[in-house]
Amino acid sequence: DGLGLLFALGLASNLLLYVYLLPYAVPTYPSLMSSAFTTLLIAGVVLFSWSARRTTLVGVLICAGFALVGAKLGQQGLPMAPFVSTLCWVAIGAALAVACARVLGRFRTGLIQRQDELAALSTRLISVQEEQLRRLSRELHDELGQSLTAVSSYLWLLERKLPPDLGELRTRAGEARHLVAKTLGEMRELSQLLRPPGLDLYGLAGSLEAHLEAFRGRHQIATKYTAEGLPERLPEEIETAVYRIIQEALTNVARHAHAKRVWVGLTARGDELRLEVRDDGVGLPADNGASRPSGIGLIGIRERVRALGGTVSLSSGPGGGACLRASVPMPREGGGAPTASGANS
Structure with a gap:
């Protein structure tokens, strides 16, 4: 930011020096300077995000420098009318740059505020998501896990108490118990992925x-x-x-x-x-x-x-x-x- 300000002030000083050394290199040279100064101020607002206060300060310095150069050249016998009109255009350009700085400043402030709101919303959503995952993991492990364990125990008792002549039914009960055990293991793995208790x-x-x-x-x-x-x-x-x-x-x-x-x-x-x-x-x-x-x-x-x-x-x-x-x-x-x-x- 400071480097941008120094660059703009240095460029403005360089332009003022050219005006002083070559006031009429071309017939419209002073008028061309007004466009150059206006472009410089607006570029500072757009590229370096100058505030209205800083733009006003730089604009006042440029106008004061141009007026000083014009006064010096007037003392050397050069006509003052082109410099006076050019100074007016420089002042108008500076006012335009200040207005641009205010508008862009409001836009940037609104954008930063919305970015902060989105960041806060994102943080809140992440927090809510983690809380939901923690609750779901706990319910899977404690409630559904206990229920599946109870089902596996009942199937084991059923398998043990079935008479020998119901061998096919005992086999089916054993397969169901193994399926419940597999489901219980997958559910515990899912619970770990959702929210590891460790x-x-x-x-x-x-x-x-x-x-x-x-x-x-x-x-x-x-x-x-x-x-x-x-x-x-x-x-x-x-x-x-x-x-x-x-x-x-x-x-x-x-x-x-x-x-x-x-x-x-x-x-x-x-x-x-x-x-x-x-x-x-x-x-x-x-x-x-x-x-x-x-x-x-x-x-x-x-x-x-x-x-x-x-x-x-x-x-x-x-x-x-x-x-x-x-x-x-x-x-x-x-x-x-x-x-x-x-x-x-």
Whole structure:
């Protein structure tokens, strides 16, 4: 901002110097200067987002400088009428630039306000979503899980008490019990995906290790996890956001990357937490090289990072593979002593 102001003032001074040294290089030279000064002021408003106050200050300085140059040239015997008329046009141009600054300032203020409202709404929706997932996970585990366990027990008792001459019915009861057990296992896995209880009980590091172990067994993709300087516990919103970001990134790896190995890293340095998810898969599509990679999962990742005031980037190397990097601010009083850990498989 300061550099833009210096550039504009320097250019205006340069133009005034040309007017002083070559007042009539062409017959309409002073009038051409009024257009140049007006363009300079409007460019400052549009390109550098000058406020009306700053535009007024620069406009007053330009008018004062032009009047001073005209007075000096008048003392040298040059006619003053062209400079007076040009000064009037410069003043009109400055007033027009100030009006533009006020209009654009209102537009920018409204846009920033709406962006803040959208960010607050996004944060609220994420919070509500996490609460709903937590409630659904708890209901699946506690209520539906207990019901399925009871059904499995009843089927086991039925299987045990059936007489030997009803062997086919006993076989059917055993198959039903195995089906209930399979459903119970899948339901518990779904409950873990919705909201892992270890995230609330043991923190981010333990939950990620368990998730990576399950990911490795489910998709047959080797994983490596490292954590450097990570506190024992972080604020709940940071733990939840980082877990969800890595969870979504691993889901994308399993769906699209065709990778054989994935690396997950967390690094806490000072008041910043950095995460990286990298794979050795096919990388990003070629058409994403010039455009911003998009998708529901990536949009969710960006919204979670933005809600924490962080930054996120997705890149692909020339040799293949994709790398997701994110950085979020971390309070210094995060609690617990820093730890360093690593897991390979």
